[in-house]
Amino acid sequence: MLASSFVLVCLALAQVTDPPATAPAAADKPVAEKPTAEKPAEKVDLAVQVKELVRKLDSSVQADREAAEKDLVALGSAILPLLPAVSDRTPAEVKNRLTRVRAALLQSAVESTTKTSMITLQGSMLFSKAIAEIGKQSGNSFVDYREQFNQQQPDPTIEIDIQNKPFWEAVDTVLDKAGLTIYNYDEEASAIAYTARGEGAVDRVGRATYSGIFRIEPTRVQATRDLRNPASRTLRLTLDVAWEPRVRPIVLEQPLAEVSATDDAGNPIEIDGSEGNPEVSVEGANAAVEMDYLLKLPPRSVNQVKSLKGKLTAVVLGRVEAFEFENLDKTRASQQQRGGVTVTVDSCRKNDEIYDVQFRVRFDKAANALESHRGWIYNNECYLTAADGSRIENAGLEATLVDTNEVGLSYKFDIGNAKDATGLKFVYKTPAAILKIPVEFELAPIDLP
Incomplete structure (x- = not known):
């Protein structure tokens, strides 16, 4: 349960992929939207x-x-x-x-x-080519959301001199050059949406701190006094936490004991509920979350939160592996292990036209990722393939077991009039590891209202 002093609003979920090697982009060379496939x-x-x-x-x-x-x-x-x-x-x-x-x-x-993508981009080029090249070098995807907001969609020529800079610094630089910003509420999975910047909006460069694959920016500050209880005075700081969408976090953990703040005179500002250890499940299709920190409201003589330091832990899904079980009609108590995950098919039974495959997925270290409110495990790809290569999608599933490191699942498949599963292959895809990534940050001075 989240501590009352810490409010997290989920906005995103992203898929893990390995970043490709970077290569400098030249303005006069064509740029692909995504890395080219191997021959x-x-x-x-x-x-x-x-x-x-x-x-x-x-x-x-x-x-x-x-x-x-x-x-x-x-x-x-x-x-x-x-x-x-x-x-x-x-x-x-x-x-x-x-x-x-x-x-x-x-x-x-x-x-x-878990290592940030490094970007090199130089010369004069269209914004569309610049953002595509960043995608190519990093393995991250971008989507233009201006049409959804009935905004004009110019493609300005911009001058860029980015040499081996972290992904988010490069993105901020290019967006500032084009007068654009990020929209965190899009429905595009594993992608970053950008829109036109609102009137009066400030540049992105210099407003955030970069920590590996993460970008953390203060976006709002509110001072609150309870008129019925003069002793209740709080300062709410809202941070926008984004990550490279090639990575797929499922949980963010924030021990409040790891958070500290000081004012412009160097005095500590108390964190409200500092003994809490809240966490949040990351749901949806976006690549960012909002996090609200509650601090004790400092005296009126304080003009700034000079420093806000913290350390998050992101629980991230690792590389996806495919587990394939041949001759499904003969598969009983068959087990495969890859990396830190083991998949065991317990039984395969036909009930009228529906074929039921029951199996278990066990992780060596699940890092709280399998708790009942985590929905990611039920979104893993699962299907049958026939001898001719055709694919039979599952018709539904149910959980038969939820334990600390193990989940039991029963998937249903409609195989029509077939007498049994002869010649069918069962395919289940799941991350082979669950990782914990520390995310340290220190924000620049924040002016108080």
Whole structure:
């Protein structure tokens, strides 16, 4: 339950993807909206290479096994989807080595995911090309929301000199050049919406602090006195907390003991309810939340909150992995493990035209992410595929178990007049890890009303 001194309004949810390597943009070169896909031949070559190295993990020669394990790690986190799942049929030696390889690659992916994207962008170019290039270098998507507000949609030419700057600093710079701002209430999943800036609105650069993939900006300050209780005087500071939408937070935790404030004379300002430890589930499609901090109202002689420091913890979903179970009609108590998650199919039963697949998803460390009010686990992709490659979407689900680190699910599929699930493959996609990211911040002086 949230402490009374801390109000969090959820606005967003974003998907985790690894940021691509950055590359400088030239004004006279065409810019793609998103990173170009790998060539099919390159994918095939990599898949063949991974398959051969995995085969060598079971070699009778120890030196070959060790070399294959080392070579798999050297290929990087891009091969994670190509690694076979560990099951009860996997040889012990291969299982141990695959587990180590996957752990090393997941750690690399985590470090890449939680590290801010660095942007380089120079020259004279249209705003549309500049924002597209930032998207290309960072793996984040942008959407123009001006039409939804019946705003004019000019595409001005802007001069830019950004050299290896953090994502949010680059975004703020480009938006200021074009006279635009961010709209936090859009319905675009995994994207940042921008609109025209309101009349009298100030620049974004210099108003926020950047902490890794997060941007934290004070947006409102209100002083309140209770006329029926003169001792009740509060100062409400509203912060806008945004993140790169390639990342998908599900919970923000704010120990109020980690928050401190001082006035312009260097005196401490008391945090109301400083012993609380509130948290918020992040819902919706946007990439930001509003957070209200309540402080004791300082004397009238105080003109500024000179400093507000804090430390948040963001619980973030890691890289998505696909768990595939072949020959569903014969699948019973079948288990696969990848990274920090294990999926176990317990039973598959047909009831008239509906096929029911019951399974469990267990995380090594769920970090409170599986509590009953977290809805993300029920939005994971789940479907059947037939022998001809056609896809059968699920017709509904129900939870059969909710525990600290484990969830039981029952998915329903309409397979028509088929007698059984012969030839059908069950596919379930879920993040392979749940991460905790510390977010430290210190805000610039805030003028009081």
